[in-house]
Amino acid sequence: MVLFTKKNDNPLMKINNLKLIVFYKKIDYIYKIYQKQFLLNISNNYSKSKMSNQNTDKKRYNCINENESYVIKKKTKLIPKINRENLNQNNINHYFSSKIKETDQNLNDDIKSKGSHIDTINKTDISYTKIIEKENFKDIQDKRKEHLDVTENISKINLIDTKNIIKTFSEENNSKDCHINKVQIIVTWNMNSITVRYKNKEKWKEFMNFFNKINADILCFQEVRLPALNLSDCKNNNDNVMRDRSKVKNTDQKSLVDFQIMDTILKNDFKNYNAYFSLANIKYSGQLVLIKKTIQLKSVRYNLSFNLDSNIHHDEGRVILVEFSDFFLLSTYTPNNGFDYTKFERRRLFDEELEKFVASLKNKKPLIWTGDLNIAPEDIDLSHPAEFRRMKKNDVPKEFIGQPGCTDFERKNFKKILSSGDLVDSYRYFQNLKSNKEDNKNKLNINENIYTWRCPFRIGKLCNKAMRIDHFIVSKNFLKNIEKVEIHGYSVFHNNFYGSDHCPVILYLKNIDKHDNTDNKFIQQK
Structure with a gap:
């Protein structure tokens, strides 16, 4: 998948693109972890069910023909017959364990490759951030000077207006007092x-x-x-x-x-x-x-x-x-x-x-x-x-x-x-x-x-x-x-x-x- 097809020299755009790549890598990594957890849950559930049904299968197996391709379970449900070798619990656990190891190995490889990318992105972020901070600091200083000049002018105008308002207010009060x-x-x-x-x-x-x-x-x-x-408290109206x-x-x-x-x-x-x-x-x-x-x-x-x-x-x-x-x-x-x-x-x-x-x-x-x-x-x-x-x-x-x-x-x-x-x-x-x-x-x-x-x-x-x-x-x-x-x-x-x-x-x-x-x-x- 190609995320960027056009070259962009804007440092802010580059930083945003790199962050987007990291985001997708993180999603893939989380998916692999959930996949591993899912396989472990299946393995455990299968082992428990196998142990609980082992005795029942043995009894029913003696009552049927060895050449039959189906085994009869409770509620007359037919399931395909599995070889004894494949029903061995150790073999099944070994299968799932190998799958988990394979998944772990893939995850480790991904982490190493992504770690190098993340380090690169972080370094790039820092360098771009420093450049942007310098440019922004200059802009802020210029704007601050402009703001101070404007504020000073506004303060002078407001001071004059305030004096006029106070004068008018006092005159109104005096006139109200008179009438x-x-x-x-x-x-x-x-x-x-x-x-x-x-x-x-x-x-x-x-x-x-x-x-x-x-x-x-x-x-x-x-x-x-x-x-x-x-x-x-007093019982009489005495002067003291x-x-x-x-x-x-x-x-x-x-x-x-x-x-x-x-x-x-x-x-x-x-x-x-x-x-x-x-x-x-x-x-x-x-x-x-x-x-x-x-x-x-x-x-x-x-x-x-x-x-x-x-x-x-x-x-x-x-x-x-x-x-x-x-x-x-x-x-x-x-x-x-x-x-x-x-x-x-x-x-x-x-x-x-x-x-x-x-x-x-x-x-x-x-x-x-x-x-x-x-x-x-x-x-x-x-x-x-x-x-x-x-x-x-x-x-x-x-x-x-x-x-x-x-x-x-x-x-x-x-x-x-x-x-x-x-x-x-x-x-x-x-x-x-x-x-x-x-x-x-x-x-x-x-x-x-x-x-x-x-x-x-x-x-x-x-x-x-x-x-x-x-x-x-x-x-x-x-x-x-x-x-x-x-x-x-x-x-x-x-x-x-x-x-x-x-x-x-x-x-x-x-x-x-x-x-x-x-x-x-x-x-x-x-």
């Missing part, structure tokens, strides 16, 4: 227990209708009255127990009920908001700030000192400060002044700390200070100023005489805070409210929406009396960014109070331009 992720509406509300409000299904439904209608970006809730999670004030307690049967209610509220009613808690040891005080998940914030602080870690909470959960790109939002539940010296001192310390804190914020960013501040700054903020101003318990100095929230002591401290932080009462500014002594003597405007707290009792000294003590106090240089401030509740029948003794207050912001530095002299004059 989508900016704070537009903030609501503050003293709930007087969030779980109690939720259990009154009718009132809660009314509140959720209001909430869904205005679509507030931030909700600041005071007096949520949820206990903080204790981090160790470590607590996580950013989480609601769920370690006993009573607290678990409130925890489950709060979990339901956050998952169903406020699922698009991130929740920030600051809670007291027991069901007292405490705050919750809800911020839309689409709004980016920079930091959250739970105390009134930059010398403390931001995650250290006020013991009664009265402070949450949120930093945004354009302003700070401070929500406080300011302590009630009460009627005794212990409460007076607590309020004084809180106001002094707050004054220093807002002064430190003044040169950083504008501030929006909101919450239940427990202060009616002027008599016009009282429904019955004469009655409110003379209330007292026991003998106390003159500056402490009056309903908590309207004493001279509290008003003096409040003015210091406004002055230190360069702050202004935004509602007073936009409503142009002015104190009028003649009007203050009469019970006027009791049903108008100018008060944020109304006495929850239908009988008693404070029946139908009201105060404006929930506020949005803002930096003077930030007033230009405020559209309006609304008090949501009205009437002695507590319309829009949703079961609490306080009503929501709403601040509407314009689109904020952080580079707008309008002169504020006209604000100070007003």
